Amino acid sequence: MKIRIIVNGVERELEVEPNELLINVLREKLRLTGTKYGCGIGECGACTVHVNGEPVLSCLTLAVEVDGKEITTIEGLGKDGELDPIQEAFIEEGAVQCGYCTPGFIMTAKALLNEKINPTREEIIDYIKGNLCxxxxYVNIVKAIQKAAEKISQRKSK
Ligand code: FES
Ligand code: FES
Structure with a gap:
């Protein structure tokens, strides 16, 4: 089947199998390996990407379901050679160890901060409950998301 999607701002036309998963299309066909395959059953959040701005588990999403939609992966967050403020905050707060969960956490955090600029600590903890590390x-991950929220607020007020 042919699908047409916009991935990180670039239009792509691809041939996919009817049962092919979005994560496999991203990682294997488009070589966007920042999105990680963890559990494969919707329990770890490592495969989180955005579809039309909403966080989605790409291990549970068929590629044909996203036909005509916009996909953002971790590779699409930075702009003009600069990291996204969430990526910066994860580095600054030491929220990355092995890093396998990190793209999924950052994509989830991005969705939260798009919805709510100043979430409380409890709201952050609740929002990331589908991501496992x-x-x-988790302490530094929550701190990093709080710091990212501050950075985004400061940049908006300039
Ligand atoms: S790999 Fe998708 S939720 Fe774990
Ligand atoms: S940093 Fe290793 S799983 Fe989260």
């Missing part, structure tokens, strides 16, 4: 203990 085996290394960090």
């Amino acid at each position: 085996r290394c960090t203990g």
